[in-house]
Amino acid sequence: MLEQKHNIKAWIYLLPALVLLVVFTFYPIVNAFILVFMEGYRYIDGTWTGWTLTGNIRYVLNSQLFWDAMRNTLVIVFVSVPISVIISLFIAVWLNSIKRLQGTFQTIFFLPYVTNSIAIGMAFAVIFNRDFGLFNLILGLFSIDPINWVGTGASWGRAMTALMVFIVWNGLAFKIIVFLSGLQSIDKQYYDAARIDSASKRRVFLKITVPLLSPMIAFITITSFIGAFKEYTAVVGMFGENLNPGGGGRNMMITIVGLVYESLGQVYPGATSEAAAAAIILFFMTLLLTLFNMYISKKRVHY
Amino acid sequence: MNEAATYDLERKTRVQKIVRMVFLYTMLTLFAIFVLIPFYWMILSSLKTPEQIESVPPALWLRFSEMQFSNYYEAVFSVDSQPFLRYMYNTVIVAALSTAGTVITTVLSAFAFARLNFRFKELFFLLLIMTMMIPGEMFVITNFITVNQLGWVRPDQTYWDALMAMSIPFMTSIFYIFFLRQTFKTIPDELYYAAKVDGTKDFKYLWKVMIPIARPTIITITILNAMGTWNAYIWPQLVTSTRHGRLYHYQLVSNGLRNAFSAEFQPQIHLQMAAAFMVTLPILIVFFLLKKHIMRGVSRSGIKG
Amino acid sequence: METIQIRLENLTKIFQQKGKEETVAVKDLDITIPAGKLIGLLGPSGCGKSTTLYMISGLLRPTTGKIYFGDNEVTNIPPENRGIGLVFQNYALYPHMTVRQNIMFPLENLKFPKEEALNRAQKYADLVGIGHLMDRKPKQLSGGQQQRVAIARALVKEPRVLLLDEPLSNLDARLRLQTREEIKRIQRETGITTIFVTHDQEEAMSISDEIVVMKDGVQQQKGEPQKVYDKPNNMFVAKFLGNPPINLFEGRVSDGEVLVGEMKFGTSKGKAQEVMVGVRPEGFKRVKQGGFEVHVEFVETIGRDTTLIIRNPLDETKTFRAIIDADERVEADSKVRLSVKPNKMFLFDKESGELV
Secondary structure (H helix, E strand, O other): OOOOOOHHHHHHHHHHHHHHHHHHHHHHHHHHHHHOOEEOOEOOOOEOOEEOOOHHHHHHHHOHHHHHHHHHHHHHHHHHHHHHHHHHHHHHHHHHOOOOOHHHHHHHHHHHHHOOHHHHHHHHHHHOOOOOOHHHHHHHHOOOOOOOOOOOOOOHHHHHHHHHHHHHHHHHHHHHHHHHHHHHOOOHHHHHHHHHOOOOHHHHHHHHHHHHHHHHHHHHHHHHHHHHHOOOHHHHHHHOOOOOOOOOOOOOOOOHHHHHHHHHOOOOOOHHHHHHHHHHHHHHHHHHHHHHHHHHHHHHOOO | OOHHHHHHHHHHHHHHHHHHHHHHHHHHHHHHHHHHHHHHHHHHHHOOOHHHHHOOOOOOOOOHHHOOOHHHHHHHHOOOOOOHHHHHHHHHHHHHHHHHHHHHHHHHHHHHHHHOOOOOHHHHHHHHHHHHOOOOHHHHHHHHHHHHHOOOOOOOOOHHHHHHHHHHHHOOOHHHHHHHHHHHHOOOHHHHHHHHHOOOOHHHHHHHHHHHHOHHHHHHHHHHHHHHHHHOOHHHHHHOOHHHOOOHHHOOHHHHHHHOOOOOOOOOHHHHHHHHHHHHHHHHHHHHHOHHHHHHHHHHHHHOO | OOOOOEEEEEEEEEEOOOOOOOEEEEEEEEEEEOOOOEEEEEOOOOOOHHHHHHHHHOOOOOOEEEEEEOOEEOOOOOHHHOOEEEEOOOOOOOOOOOHHHHHHHHHHHOOOOHHHHHHHHHHHHHHOOOHHHOOOOHHHOOHHHHHHHHHHHHHOOOOOEEEEEOOOOOOOHHHHHHHHHHHHHHHHHHOOEEEEEEOOHHHHHHHOOEEEEEEOOEEEEEEOHHHHHHOOOEHHHHHHOOOOOOEEEEEEEEOOEEEEOOEEEEEOOOOOEEEEEEEOHHHEEEOOOOOEEEEEEEEEEEOOEEEEEEEOOOOOOOEEEEEEEOOOOOOOOEEEEEEEOHHHEEEEEOOOOEEO
């Protein structure tokens, strides 16, 4: 009696969320796959001129902007994620092995999580200023001449380096706090046992901590990869709407998501379908990477 | 092991321990500085005069008498500046609307998933989880079309239109439903049976028992959602953008901030940083007031994955 | 394997928690544990026995006092350099490693050549009887098997001392009997100085060469189990050892006689005073005449023993137990005459609880 099926009642409870999800989540997913096959679609009045199987995808793949976005996105994904995962793992392990000031450090390290990416991105742009930025001042201590990181005319490599510092800074907080709570949930007895077994600190880290933390490392890695694939706000924060060092020019630092919004902002017929094409390419890339990650995890992660 | 060896071993152990502690605290302090520098530089720059900003090398600190607190006044009220208070007001309204909506839809559906039995429950839940893997940009495209077709984004967009466009698509969240369902699941079934035996209606049980027990999680959801609106940039920019000939003043703080004082060749960095700090400060205050809820919520949201 | 004696000198451990009063977990412990023996540290929970074990292991540092292994002081030597093996209460087997990897872990840490490490791991796995389970993960083992893996892991580096923390508490009753004999056998075969901690007096008494009874961080008595049982130093030891527990009566010594109420329990050379009289259940015997008459409320016959549950004449609401031969038939709700075996009766000071 108590656990009978409450079909109608349950759906009433679900209704508000369901309506919103259908309109703003489920239908859009399906519609993205429809849009990508439409020719000359105009979002203003919802008209289109015909159908095409690969036209939009081809158009996107043939544009230089897409490959710029691809290059930038892949660099962000494959450079910033490993760096920040490794740094945050070490920070969390160090933080976990002190007693005094642990809470204070933990609070400080969490601050980047509760900031506005735009605001901090702008502050980073000031720090990386060629003439009066803090970063070049510090480099100056090592007799390195001022470098134009983010100003007008900055090279791609330099702008990307500065962006990477910001993205890593921005992403550490979440990883540290998750790793830390993971470390704290590991039974202390394993560490006592490892001391009795005469394990060195290095071996304790490699043979006990990392394996026991591996589900969390896998989780963080997957979500960070997905997050990095979608990076855009950080670029706007640092380089402005035009996604270019110095704020002028256009789109040197564009990412795939940036491309989606770039196309979405255009009113010419077919622009929306190009956005859909870019989004679908992004979707399949994240899917592929996630599946690959899960495959690796299955083999290497201890659950 | 003779006595000398014992002594050596003891000393070696003690030295190792001290070296380790020195290493740990040094690394952590350096890292803390790395984390804090952007905040410090933001505040420092916001208090400089334009000349001090451009001075080479930059001043690393300011005397109190040098601090230009008037930058803040200027950032808010100067004729040339963007209507900053207006953005804050908009943001608070949008945050309140979308958070209220999110909490209501989340609580109701998390209750259905955690407590009620219905057909296709498992299937539907699986569908939701799969959807969480799909990048949000997939939805944004059609949502943009939808809000256009609903008439919320027109050249003659009203304030109400803008509020609807910015809040309604964000009035539910699969992630929070999942998050709250996990909390609801930890409430023992016996409580429900006992309430049923006493003749309590489901809604009353939800209201009187489950919500109070899950209060910390609901608070966490509220804070994280409101912070999300405060930091939202892309969507508000899209649906209130001047590119379509509309006015700035329906936008949210993050948009206002990015567009403020950023003229390409004459950025007014001191005012930019003052504005940036004004956007940063409220979230920092909320964070310090509700630190426990936020940090626990975030670390738990990571663990369950 | 080298066997050594362990000496604890004035060992004290004080825990100081923030904002709370300090708790003295162990106080002024002086114990010498002879080489090659199996010693049980026994006491109720919170008596400091585990703290003592962890101080011997080096995982806890004593507040004051010294620990000697043989002639060397090891008080400030970290656990990894003490040459000890420790079996944790929950075994603390590394869940992500197989049995073989678990047992080999200490050897790898000590940089043993692979071949030798493998052989040794197999040798000790065989010794504890899990040699055929080497490729399993801990989760795939029963509690008893996990216990053995933990012992093998502790022994594999051939330590000078083996420490076991409540080794049987996580096992079911049947396995417990079996495992405690197993521990005794392994200890005999390896001849390693072994200390184990338990709150179960039967467990300690059954396998230890010597037991140390502790209470509130203070050593109460040390000695061979039967001797401690037969000659407890104080009321606590008398009460803690023995199942069913010892019967205690308020009594007095007067004119060389031990009296409980009007009943004469025996004689004593002590001075006339109020005392607590302790009599083990098996310390009563049935007599045809003499002794004293009591009222039997219930009779429990279990196997070879008959337990009489007898109304305490001093307090109508209380009862005490006497164990007599099962051959003798006693009806419930009847009267019998009992006397007390002189060597099974102990007199304790009413205030201090010390043996008079």
